Amino acid sequence: MPSPHELEPVGPGVYRFADSVVNVYVVEEGSALTVIDAAMPRLYEAFVRALAGIDRSVADIVAVLVTHGHPDHIGMAERLRVESGATVWVHEQDRLLLADPRHVAKNSKSEASFLRYLLRRPSAVAVPWHLARTGGFREAPVTAMSVFRGGETLDAPGSPRVIATPGHTRGSSSFHLGSRGAIFTGDALVTLDGLTAKRGPRVVSKAFTNDSAQAISSLNALRGLDAGLVLPGHGDPDRGGIETAVRQAVSAGTE
Numbered sequence: 001m002p003s004p005h006e007l008e009p010v011g012p013g014v015y016r017f018a019d020s021v022v023n024v025y026v027v028e029e030g031s032a033l034t035v036i037d038a039a040m041p042r043l044y045e046a047f048v049r050a051l052a053g054i055d056r057s058v059a060d061i062v063a064v065l066v067t068h069g070h071p072d073h074i075g076m077a078e079r080l081r082v083e084s085g086a087t088v089w090v091h092e093q094d095r096l097l098l099a100d101p102r103h104v105a106k107n108s109k110s111e112a113s114f115l116r117y118l119l120r121r122p123s124a125v126a127v128p129w130h131l132a133r134t135g136g137f138r139e140a141p142v143t144a145m146s147v148f149r150g151g152e153t154l155d156a157p158g159s160p161r162v163i164a165t166p167g168h169t170r171g172s173s174s175f176h177l178g179s180r181g182a183i184f185t186g187d188a189l190v191t192l193d194g195l196t197a198k199r200g201p202r203v204v205s206k207a208f209t210n211d212s213a214q215a216i217s218s219l220n221a222l223r224g225l226d227a228g229l230v231l232p233g234h235g236d237p238d239r240g241g242i243e244t245a246v247r248q249a250v251s252a253g254t255e
Contacts, residue, residue, distance in 0.1 A: 067186025069097025167215025
């Protein structure tokens with residue numbers, strides 16, 4: 001995994017900023033940038049330094065795309081919006097999670113208790129501990145945002161097309177960049193589940209998922225896309241193509 005002080009090239013004009021838990025992606029089009037997901041608040045300074053490493057700055061950010069409204073994906077969103085003037089985009093079903101990030105459980109109820117996973121694997125406590133340490137439960141509300149519903153091509157660098165993939169949250173979405181042969185799946189499909197420590201394409205465990213049956217069903221919307229590069233919210237990029245990744249995730253099922 002690259003240092004959180006670097007942007008790792010993962011595709012044509014696409015970079016990954018990763019810490020031990022979550023990925024942030026940067027899409028470059030000329031001098032303009034789209035940021036996909038926004039990690040935790042206390043990673044902001046490291047992210048700014050990482051942008052400088054590719055001769056870019058926060059001022060170059062035009063859009064911040066949020067795959068879903070969980071705390072580990074929205075932490076820097078408001079600060080990036082304020083500092084750059086970028087538009088923050090999110091599915092209409094998850095807008096309350098951005099507007100009121102400190103009451104996630106009220107707006108996004110999970111299927112299973114975290115305790116169930118902790119009893120099975122005590123080291124899983126490292127996930128919420130990391131989120132707490134990096135400010136993942138103290139995000140600033142996003143005070144201005146634009147919403148999508150699925151199917152739109154957004155006016156943002158890379159021309160991302162929205163694929164609605166609900167289940168992880170009600171508004172969980174993926175972004176397809178056909179010109180780059182890439183799909184950003186957020187937590188609709190990951191290659192590492194931090195609670196179970198299992199790797200390979202899968203949906204996220206029920207402790208962090210609203211409706212796992214819907215999450216599996218939603219993966220059908222990704223089939224047939226021109227996307228050899230799968231860029232998940234958690235875990236390493238998968239270069240086997242979205243069709244194979246979906247098949248493996250469905251086979252893995254839910255836990």
